[in-house]
Amino acid sequence: MPEGPEIRRAADAVSVAILGKVARQVQFGLEPLKRFEADLSGQTVSSVSTRGKAMLIGFDNGLTLFSHNQLYGRWYTLPAFQYPDSERQLRIAIHTSDMSALLYSVSDIQVLDPGALQQHPFLAKLGPDVLAASTSADEVWQRLTAKPFVNRRLGAVLTDQAFVAGLGNYLRSEVLFLAGLDPELKPKECSREELARLAEAIIALPRQSYATGGITADLPRAEFLMKNGASFERARFNLFRREGLPCYRCAARIQQRKIGGQQIYVCPQCQRSADT
Numbered sequence: 001m002p003e004g005p006e007i008r009r010a011a012d013a014v015s016v017a018i019l020g021k022v023a024r025q026v027q028f029g030l031e032p033l034k035r036f037e038a039d040l041s042g043q044t045v046s047s048v049s050t051r052g053k054a055m056l057i058g059f060d061n062g063l064t065l066f067s068h069n070q071l072y073g074r075w076y077t078l079p080a081f082q083y084p085d086s087e088r089q090l091r092i093a094i095h096t097s098d099m100s101a102l103l104y105s106v107s108d109i110q111v112l113d114p115g116a117l118q119q120h121p122f123l124a125k126l127g128p129d130v131l132a133a134s135t136s137a138d139e140v141w142q143r144l145t146a147k148p149f150v151n152r153r154l155g156a157v158l159t160d161q162a163f164v165a166g167l168g169n170y171l172r173s174e175v176l177f178l179a180g181l182d183p184e185l186k187p188k189e190c191s192r193e194e195l196a197r198l199a200e201a202i203i204a205l206p207r208q209s210y211a212t213g214g215i216t217a218d219l220p221r222a223e224f225l226m227k228n229g230a231s232f233e234r235a236r237f238n239l240f241r242r243e244g245l246p247c248y249r250c251a252a253r254i255q256q257r258k259i260g261g262q263q264i265y266v267c268p269q270c271q272r273s274a275d276t
């Protein structure tokens, strides 16, 4: 379930492997993209960046390789021309003289010239990236109160990439827990203080997840749990995938619900609902 922090960490690894180096050979797994192999092979990789769940790899001839990770995409970086032991479909291979960056399973891949990059329909409608240094809690607060979002349920707003880019399913549950708000609430039903707390969580939690490799729970507690034998997957979240278990804060049973076809996790006591 790659979300903004996971894509950003993948981009960091891809940067270390290939940024500033000549891509001696670029290969695509999808037939329609093979015509770009000659355009990109021999070019220097000039940038690696992320926008929400998309990764953009720039080449010094002005072309940009766009990939959207969807649910199952996975990047690998390995010594040049080595491949992981994987049943997945190889979609992109960028080989430099010493390292290769490989993307598996993703089908949303495009090669864009500068004009197409600027007008790209997915990128054009993305909200501010939650991990970008330029995105502030104040900006997020203003968006929560803006017309397209103020009258929609928080559970739906938070993962709408037009609201902010980079929040996915686990961050949605964890952010709403931290803010103490039920996913059924709408921004217009929240107080100024509640929206400010929510905006702070939307900025802070993805950054903590990025910095820690995916921990959104209270850090000292997560470390304590892992020291005492809990797995990383068990310790990393406050409530995601903890349905039926007691809330760390109030001991109420964590509930699992569905919003937009995806699981959301809620503490019925810590998160204020519409009728309280």
Ligand SMILES: [Zn+2]
Pocket: 247, 248, 249, 250, 251, 252, 267, 268, 269, 270, 271
């Ligand atoms: Zn609780």
